[in-house]
Amino acid sequence: MPKKVVSIVVFPGSNCDRDLDIAVQKYMNVNTELVWHDDPNIKNQEMIFIPGGFSFGDYLRSGALATKSPAMKEVIRLSKKGVPIIGICNGFQILTECKLLDGALIDNCKRLFICKENFVKIENKNTPFTKNIHKNVVQFPIAHAQGRFYTSEDNLKRLEDNNQIVFKYSSRDGKINKSENPNGSMNNIAGIINKNKNILGLMPHPERAVNFSEDNDGISFFRGLQNLL
Amino acid sequence: MIKINKRIVSEHGISEDEFKLIKEILQREPNLLELGIFSVMWSEHCSYKSTKKWLKTLPTSGEKVICGPGENAGIIDIGDNEAIVFKMESHNHPSFIEPYQGAATGVGGIMRDVFTMGARPIANLNSLRFGSPKHPKTKQLLSGVIKGIGDYGNCVGIPTVGGECDFHESYNNNILVNAMCIGLVKKNKIFYSIAKGSGNPIIYVGAKTGRDGIHGATMASAEFDDHSEDSRPQVQVGDPFMEKLLLESCQELMKEDAIIAIQDMGAAGLTSSSFEMASKGSCGVKLFLDKVPCREDKMTPYEMMLSETQERMLMVIKPSKIKSTLRVFKKWGLEAAEIGVITKTGNMEIFFNNSLVGNLPIKPLADSSPEYDRPSEKPFIKFKKENHKNFSIKSALIKIISSPNHSSKKWIYHQYDRSVMCDTYFSSEQSDSAVIRVHNSSKAIAVTCDCNPIYCNSDPKLGAEIGVAESWRNLIASGAEPIAITDNLNFGNPEKKEIMYQIKEAIKGIKTACEALNYPVVSGNVSLYNETKNKSIFPTPVIGGVGVIKNISRSKGLRMNEGDKIFIVGNSHGHLELSEFNRICNKNYGSPPPLDLKEEIKNGTFVRNFMKKHNSIVTGCHDISEGGIILALAELAIRNEKGLNIKIPSNVKNSKNWLFGEDQSRYLLIVNNEDIIKKVAKKENIKLQEIATVGGDKFCIIKKFEISVKKLIKYNNIWFENFIET
Numbered sequence: 001m002p003k004k005v006v007s008i009v010v011f012p013g014s015n016c017d018r019d020l021d022i023a024v025q026k027y028m029n030v031n032t033e034l035v036w037h038d039d040p041n042i043k044n045q046e047m048i049f050i051p052g053g054f055s056f057g058d059y060l061r062s063g064a065l066a067t068k069s070p071a072m073k074e075v076i077r078l079s080k081k082g083v084p085i086i087g088i089c090n091g092f093q094i095l096t097e098c099k100l101l102d103g104a105l106i107d108n109c110k111r112l113f114i115c116k117e118n119f120v121k122i123e124n125k126n127t128p129f130t131k132n133i134h135k136n137v138v139q140f141p142i143a144h145a146q147g148r149f150y151t152s153e154d155n156l157k158r159l160e161d162n163n164q165i166v167f168k169y170s171s172r173d174g175k176i177n178k179s180e181n182p183n184g185s186m187n188n189i190a191g192i193i194n195k196n197k198n199i200l201g202l203m204p205h206p207e208r209a210v211n212f213s214e215d216n217d218g219i220s221f222f223r224g225l226q227n228l229l
Numbered sequence: 230m231i232k233i234n235k236r237i238v239s240e241h242g243i244s245e246d247e248f249k250l251i252k253e254i255l256q257r258e259p260n261l262l263e264l265g266i267f268s269v270m271w272s273e274h275c276s277y278k279s280t281k282k283w284l285k286t287l288p289t290s291g292e293k294v295i296c297g298p299g300e301n302a303g304i305i306d307i308g309d310n311e312a313i314v315f316k317m318e319s320h321n322h323p324s325f326i327e328p329y330q331g332a333a334t335g336v337g338g339i340m341r342d343v344f345t346m347g348a349r350p351i352a353n354l355n356s357l358r359f360g361s362p363k364h365p366k367t368k369q370l371l372s373g374v375i376k377g378i379g380d381y382g383n384c385v386g387i388p389t390v391g392g393e394c395d396f397h398e399s400y401n402n403n404i405l406v407n408a409m410c411i412g413l414v415k416k417n418k419i420f421y422s423i424a425k426g427s428g429n430p431i432i433y434v435g436a437k438t439g440r441d442g443i444h445g446a447t448m449a450s451a452e453f454d455d456h457s458e459d460s461r462p463q464v465q466v467g468d469p470f471m472e473k474l475l476l477e478s479c480q481e482l483m484k485e486d487a488i489i490a491i492q493d494m495g496a497a498g499l500t501s502s503s504f505e506m507a508s509k510g511s512c513g514v515k516l517f518l519d520k521v522p523c524r525e526d527k528m529t530p531y532e533m534m535l536s537e538t539q540e541r542m543l544m545v546i547k548p549s550k551i552k553s554t555l556r557v558f559k560k561w562g563l564e565a566a567e568i569g570v571i572t573k574t575g576n577m578e579i580f581f582n583n584s585l586v587g588n589l590p591i592k593p594l595a596d597s598s599p600e601y602d603r604p605s606e607k608p609f610i611k612f613k614k615e616n617h618k619n620f621s622i623k624s625a626l627i628k629i630i631s632s633p634n635h636s637s638k639k640w641i642y643h644q645y646d647r648s649v650m651c652d653t654y655f656s657s658e659q660s661d662s663a664v665i666r667v668h669n670s671s672k673a674i675a676v677t678c679d680c681n682p683i684y685c686n687s688d689p690k691l692g693a694e695i696g697v698a699e700s701w702r703n704l705i706a707s708g709a710e711p712i713a714i715t716d717n718l719n720f721g722n723p724e725k726k727e728i729m730y731q732i733k734e735a736i737k738g739i740k741t742a743c744e745a746l747n748y749p750v751v752s753g754n755v756s757l758y759n760e761t762k763n764k765s766i767f768p769t770p771v772i773g774g775v776g777v778i779k780n781i782s783r784s785k786g787l788r789m790n791e792g793d794k795i796f797i798v799g800n801s802h803g804h805l806e807l808s809e810f811n812r813i814c815n816k817n818y819g820s821p822p823p824l825d826l827k828e829e830i831k832n833g834t835f836v837r838n839f840m841k842k843h844n845s846i847v848t849g850c851h852d853i854s855e856g857g858i859i860l861a862l863a864e865l866a867i868r869n870e871k872g873l874n875i876k877i878p879s880n881v882k883n884s885k886n887w888l889f890g891e892d893q894s895r896y897l898l899i900v901n902n903e904d905i906i907k908k909v910a911k912k913e914n915i916k917l918q919e920i921a922t923v924g925g926d927k928f929c930i931i932k933k934f935e936i937s938v939k940k941l942i943k944y945n946n947i948w949f950e951n952f953i954e955t
Binding site for chain 1: 380
């Protein structure tokens, strides 16, 4: 049987597309198609990834300009049909700018870019994206200047009530407190899903946690996505 | 037309003799445009006129050297049809005037030098020197420079994996920002800047030309005074997004067989790129300046030729590939224009509004740039009389690990994306050199930046030798075979005899060490006139070393495990002059430690072979440098959050000297089997001393003192946190 094909949307300024492409092919056992931002057609609709980077230089607000791309218009249309969509880092920022996900990602609390290894607790294992990850806490690097999740108190309550909060920054043993919050995110939020559970956005980079050791947690993240295909 | 007079000539930084030479070459007076072109081409920055004579003496070739100095960057062979392209370059003056943009454009410039040659950049490093933390400008300069470096590299998506950052009052009014980039290229896909083929079109691509940075190269060739900050318009503005588009479009175009020659427009912009390409290819050029994409209205030919707008490239393209070339640039949303053509005349003919506005012979202009043998004289170094202080071993250690230069640089490196591209095995806080995997292979590249200006100020030759040896040692400690270096020579005003002495001696030192270690110089940069109000910086010849690791599993970094034993390889004599220890005691005089290059090779070869043959026995390796044995051990404890039981050998007479001495050519080897290393060292006649056992949660020197590792970490973190937050 030929391998299935998933799509990765690439914008001018995306810079995690290669890393994501490699991780997806290797650990999801699929082929990929890189969709250039000005392409209004997305042929392969099994799953769509929006990679990290600085789309259009992030010169307006992170992710804001990318929402106007023809490919994103198609992503928005397909999202309504239930196509699984994952946005990582800049991809998460783009998904919130498109209003496919709630909230906004604003300047880190110290207003500095931050790159470090971070532990992330899986808050909701009952999602198609996380149900096959065995661990409760995973280690993914973060690398962003605008990753502080922010939303209204009402929205936050709704996200919590609907179990839409999927990842939270935590300690190695899963404790969630201020000292483990690298960027000032509300309630340590690192990743959320939409109400229909087909769209995931997260700031940490699982595609950077697949190298040099078979124990790295990015591997189980991508392997776990195979069941969605 | 403006008449050229003495004042205009001197404003262009051209001496009377140089002006005479210009008239001889042209057989007439130059016009303003031509004078401007001469001034940048003959500036110190572009022509190396004060150092050329000495730089020529450096060893630049070797078995693994594919391309030495003279091109955009140096290239070494790493086997399997792969090569590494690398160079270091300074952006000192702009970074002092406008730290954020100055540093950012420094990073952008060095990356373009690397990807111009066909390579994809795989890592950035930087060597930074700031003034005293007490100086009122230091904090703002530090914040701006770090953010500038981070934002640029992070956006382009190239990991910033290492470097150094030191503070010293000699940089109070003249900071140093040296940026290094390494790139990976297929050996048969290297691109050069040699223009060829009469009739071939010249394509301009990238950012539109503006009035920014006009005379940046000339600024980099002058001393600072109180009004230097007025030269802010000479600092260019960086656009990393544009750089990313240029990088990707060039990579795409390079896959097609379209490019004959390519050169980035760096210092002296369109002038130096067009002259250099034509000069290397011994051809002529016609430029039609009306076609240059301009950002601002009514730009003159003078401004267009001298603008240093960033993120621009010039290339000579095969005529049959014009269409596909323009298509690639259009895909990436880049402005490209055909602005000229290669000719046979050997002249640079510049047209504007259908008239010839400048006509210069290319070869004579490039080849007869002045070369000076400036007079030099050994300076007399006066030492300030200061009250000496005394410290116990424990309080000295705490003082050093919580000092600006040795405290944790977390605040800096957290701002750099170190993990993008997924090939960073160790960034430089985890290992003596950063280790980058060669994509899709088990090979890796080790890379490090080193310089000790304190040593260089006292003895520039020995100081520079030690810089080279330390970089060699850092590569060895990371499991690499050292291959070659790039150097960034930062000095004061070469027209002063004592500065010229420092320059000549430092180059001699680099030559001596590089020859002995078979470690050639393949690229480099010289930054002179690093002075403000007549006060020079300490001589700072920064060495960027590159090595290859055949199998990445051989690279161990600074790791250690419970129960491991730590051995010192090499002789410890207890040299304290100019050491960190003496400096905290206010003893700022004396000579650097002696360096025996034969011993360096002997010890280095032993460590390298031992790590290779007994890979499973070695847990980690760390070189011993500033701060001596005790600081090297403390760094291991802090890094691993593990305790050490340290036993000073019984024959040591003065434990302070022994622990803090900065004798050269030494390593700490961390092993899980003491018998084998003892046996091998004995057989090879290597001095080996057991110093510590890994275990517990205390840093303990038996019969001296102990301190919890937690506390050590706290002391190590405290300085930066306080400095930045207050």
